[in-house]
Amino acid sequence: MLDLKFIRENPHIVAQAIKDKQEKVDFSQFLDLDEQRRNFLQELEFKRRQLNQLSSSMAKFKKQGEPTDQIHHQLKDLSQEIKQIELNYKKVYDQWEKLYHFIPNIPEQDTPLGSSEQDNKTIKIWGEVEKSKEGLDYHQVCEKLHLVNWQSASIISQSSFPLYLGDGARLEMALIMFMLDLHQKHQYTQVFPPFLINRDSMFGTGQLPKMEEDSYVIEKDDLFLNPTAEVPVTNLFKGQIIPEQKLPVKLSAFTTCFRREAGSYGKETKGLLRMHQFNKVELVHLVKPEDGFNSLEQLLSQAELVLQQLKLPYRVRMLCRGDMTFASALTYDLEVWAPISKKFLEVSSVSYFKDFQARRIGLKYQPENGAKQFIHTLNGSALATPRTMIAILEHYQQEDNTVMIPEVLLPYFSGQKVINSSEQ
Known part of the structure; x- marks a missing residue:
């Protein structure tokens, strides 16, 4: 497979290779899904940091004998948000991966153009x-x-x-x-x-x-x-x-x-x-x-x-x-x-x-x-x-x-x- 960094930095080269090799893969959709996938990962990383911080606060409040109801509700809501983001990410990832596996290798520059x-x-x-x-x-x-x-x-x-x-x-x-x-x-x-x-x-x-x-x-x-x-x-x-x-x-x-x-x-x-x-x-x-x-x-x-x-x-x-x-x-x-x-x-x-x-x-x-x-x-x-x-x-x-x-x-x-x- 191709390096993802190469694909993102050289989409025109990859698109041309797909065309030249007559492969049937929706490269525009792949790039869109790739961006969605990365956004979901960033969001998950942010939400998981929030969850860790709230969990630490909960432990601290319990130790000090302070009320934890508000944090408990926040933790519950945040956990549900994370589960939903994970489900969305999985759906996008599966589509992204399927397209990724159909992206061909890049032909060398001196290979002749042609279809058969x-x-x-x-x-x-x-x-x-x-x-x-x-x-x-x-x-x-x-x-x-x-x-x-x-x-x-x-x-x-x-x-x-x-x-x-x-x-x-x-x-x-x-x-x-x-x-x-x-x-x-x-x-x-x-x-x-x-x-x-x-x-x-x-x-x-x-x-x-x-x-x-x-x-x-x-x-x-x-x-x-x-x-x-x-x-x-x-x-x-x-x-x-x-x-x-x-x-x-x-x-x-x-x-x-x-x-x-x-x-x-x-x-x-x-x-x-x-x-x-x-x-x-x-x-x-x-x-x-x-x-x-x-x-x-x-x-x-x-x-x-x-x-x-x-x-x-x-x-x-x-x-x-x-x-x-x-x-x-x-x-x-x-x-x-x-x-x-x-x-x-x-x-x-x-x-x-x-x-x-x-x-x-x-x-x-x-x-x-x-x-x-x-x-x-x-x-x-x-x-x-x-x-x-x-x-x-x-x-x-x-x-x-x-x-x-x-x-x-x-x-x-x-x-x-x-x-x-x-x-x-």
């Missing part, structure tokens, strides 16, 4: 993108080689949940292990977190309240299925004060992610492209504020390295303000090229949140000299597996529609070099 992915800015291209080839698209090759069984998955669960088979399952696990091993070489500490997340943790990283309708929730326990490893891994440090000498903290995590994709109506949802359940390796950085932008570039380069070692062409896009997430100040997307489908596919988002998440979860660091400060948080997918698999199935597909295994994945295939049919 069409307005994102390409800042880098690696490899031969937009080069097409003939063959079966990813969905067709999955069916021909029996890599994913959607029919069985829908019987076990429902549509848009995957069931990988044979070499499809091996390729999925090989990708996960390759990415974890690669990040281990860059001094990441590996985390394997819970897949059920409580409401406070979902709020802490900015998924709630805005994204609740896109989340799977176990209502009886009020627990959410993990939407991304960003949530449990960042919340690992909730409420902590980290010594400066222990920064930066760099963590990697593989998790299965669950999303309803409530906003996907009208988008292509075939096969591996958009699913309710998918696997992802996530990187999380906790850094000092002055190290934030360098850390962002490092995160981006390490996500890119996965695609480079897989020899998959891609582009890097800076997201426009209307396409950024609620909590992000700056986001880059990595989009891999699928040459048979002839389209770019997002496989990673790398985001810088500044102190927005840290304020929500109460995460600070202690400088060697000076007062405690909020940490800056960053994270990035490195990478999500389904669309990475799509790119592999199309880039490495041979004339007979079998698929060569990328060189960096061979150690995970026990000598196997080609993906053939997995039909049983």
Whole structure:
């Protein structure tokens, strides 16, 4: 969340951010409620001082044997006034807090204006993108080689949940292990977190309240299925004060992610492209504020390295303000090229949140000299597996529609070099 002092001193900046990010929050009402809330607090403080003074006078009069009827009535009336002010304050506070939780992070100045992915800015291209080839698209090759069984998955669960088979399952696990091993070489500490997340943790990283309708929730326990490893891994440090000498903290995590994709109506949802359940390796950085932008570039380069070692062409896009997430100040997307489908596919988002998440979860660091400060948080997918698999199935597909295994994945295939049919 944003610093309240910043909001009060820079309402025009916050109002512009709300507009640019296309958030639906009545900021004028928030400012009005904020003023009412502060006035009620001042009034309560004044009335409580009066109550304490009268209570002291009552005790003094009793000790001296003087009449206390008048003070007793004053105390009773003042107590009733305070109760009513407290009720009014609570009503205003609840409305104020609800609006406060919907105020987004401020986009960085150099993020492009725009309302959708069409307005994102390409800042880098690696490899031969937009080069097409003939063959079966990813969905067709999955069916021909029996890599994913959607029919069985829908019987076990429902549509848009995957069931990988044979070499499809091996390729999925090989990708996960390759990415974890690669990040281990860059001094990441590996985390394997819970897949059920409580409401406070979902709020802490900015998924709630805005994204609740896109989340799977176990209502009886009020627990959410993990939407991304960003949530449990960042919340690992909730409420902590980290010594400066222990920064930066760099963590990697593989998790299965669950999303309803409530906003996907009208988008292509075939096969591996958009699913309710998918696997992802996530990187999380906790850094000092002055190290934030360098850390962002490092995160981006390490996500890119996965695609480079897989020899998959891609582009890097800076997201426009209307396409950024609620909590992000700056986001880059990595989009891999699928040459048979002839389209770019997002496989990673790398985001810088500044102190927005840290304020929500109460995460600070202690400088060697000076007062405690909020940490800056960053994270990035490195990478999500389904669309990475799509790119592999199309880039490495041979004339007979079998698929060569990328060189960096061979150690995970026990000598196997080609993906053939997995039909049983």
